Ligand code: 13P
């Protein structure tokens with residue numbers, strides 16, 4: 667399968683992008699593997715005719731919005747991010763009516779329709795610096811309450827109103843599960859994604875995006891880590907650091923949608939070119955600006 671994928675990629679001038687949560691065998695054959703911000707930048711710069719995006723729908727959709735003339739395919743178009751939809755109808759208008767000087771800051775884990783109603787997108791690796799750089803004092807942060815709270819704690823001078831969405835996978839990591847791993851491996855330090863609930867972040871030694879966690883573990887002198895994020899990151903952590911140990915809370919956090927990106931489906935979509943991401947023109951134009959603003963401010 668891997669050989670066939672390689673051959674098809676060459677024949678069709680296709681490139682494979684995979685998120686760190688994709689299955690290990692897909693990360694292995696991907697041309698670029700990274701966090702959401704890195705993959706959005708790569709998608710924007712790509713010279714390929716076809717982008718195969720192994721992630722969840724909002725990621726493939728963002729790649730298409732940034733590359734309207736390219737064919738963006740996904741191994742499984744039903745791979746969705748539950749949090750991407752967690753903003754109540756009408757709430758953005760309500761907030762805009764309430765505050766004159768409001769910036770709607772939209773985590774990239776959101777539908778394109780939500781991006782259309784926003785001023786700027788952010789990812790977990792640039793949210794703090796982008797919100798800091800905005801001239802607005804009043805910010806409505808959608809959809810993630812946990813990333814929103816993490817940003818607000820670091821920018822106390824702004825009034826950050828937080829929408830009540832969350833990632834069901836990170837929200838399931840419970841403090842007693844983390845405490846049990848900490849007791850078992852007392853020398854390990856805790857690296858967590860900001861989508862975790864506050865009680866997990868309070869018990870953490872470092873908080874960052876998937877790429878930040880991977881960089882931190884590589885540069886650290888410590889040899890044992892407890893990782894509070896989706897367990898797909900284990901592949902890169904172990905590849906980069908064969909002598910270090912990585913533990914996860916039990917049960918391992920696992921995003922079933924990310925795991926829909928099976929190797930067989932990558933091959934099939936490259937062969938048949940049938941699972942194409944299509945974005946309506948009006949939605950594409952409306953959501954391009956906040957995405958481009960993110961790429962500009964996050965440079
Ligand atoms: P990153 O911003 O670290 O890629 O995280 C994306 C995500 O979906 C986390 O659950």
Ligand code: SF4
Pocket residue numbers: 722746747748749750775833834835836861896921923924
């Ligand atoms: Fe969405 Fe959570 Fe899956 Fe990330 S881990 S893609 S936030 S459901």
